[in-house]
Amino acid sequence: xxxxTQMEGPVTLSEEAFLTINCTYxxxxxPSLFWYVQYPGEGLQLLLKATKADDKGSNKGFEATYRKxxxxxxxxxxxxxxxxxxxxxxxxxxLVSGGGAxxxxxxxxxxxxxQP
Amino acid sequence: ETGVxxxxxxxxxxxGQQVTLRCSSQSGHNTVSWYQQALGQGPQFIFQYYREEExxxxxxxxxFSGLQFPNYSSELNVNALELDDxxxxxxxxxxxxxxxxxxxxxxxxxxxxx
Numbered sequence: 330x331x332x333x334t335q336m337e338g339p340v341t342l343s344e345e346a347f348l349t350i351n352c353t354y355x356x357x358x359x360p361s362l363f364w365y366v367q368y369p370g371e372g373l374q375l376l377l378k379a380t381k382a383d384d385k386g387s388n389k390g391f392e393a394t395y396r397k398x399x400x401x402x403x404x405x406x407x408x409x410x411x412x413x414x415x416x417x418x419x420x421x422x423x424l425v426s427g428g429g430a431x432x433x434x435x436x437x438x439x440x441x442x443x444q445p
Numbered sequence: 446e447t448g449v450x451x452x453x454x455x456x457x458x459x460x461g462q463q464v465t466l467r468c469s470s471q472s473g474h475n476t477v478s479w480y481q482q483a484l485g486q487g488p489q490f491i492f493q494y495y496r497e498e499e500x501x502x503x504x505x506x507x508x509f510s511g512l513q514f515p516n517y518s519s520e521l522n523v524n525a526l527e528l529d530d531x532x533x534x535x536x537x538x539x540x541x542x543x544x545x546x547x548x549x550x551x552x553x554x555x556x557x558x559x
Contacts, residue, residue, distance in 0.1 A: 433488070438486075
């Protein structure tokens, strides 16, 4: 079945540091890939997405490129802020196996802590 | 526009009891999906409702059931509660069944089974 693997957290960085959160996936079809962010006490928010190989999703300074050859979708940001502290989830939707009706497959999440 | 609203925010139930969780979808959204998020884990897909019918289901037993109403709000019902059902239950609405429309998630209902 489909699966998503993320780097374990917590990841602790200083403000203005460069961020990478690794994400790799296994899917039977042609997945769309997503990054969601969850702030304390809130629901998940879509951060960015990519629907086909070599697509780059970007939002709020975050970027991730869909790499089919390495089955990866790593999240990057050039200069993190304290306000970026949250839990980040990588997710996929396998359109061949059922499209939206199969829902999203999430990784376990990576807790990011940014220190001033 | 209003977002996704879930109620209650917290709930404590005893093993063997039944529970109903509620979700009001974002204005204009006709599809609702439910997810279970255990502590320290990513959300797991329970099922999706589109125009009042179940449109897809994850690997959850039949004691997890749902409803969607004509106004697109939804309920999640869990019968014969087990300790492992303790989790954050998230509702997400979307404009259509196709997942690339994007979800709007609610803040969740924290269910504790004792």
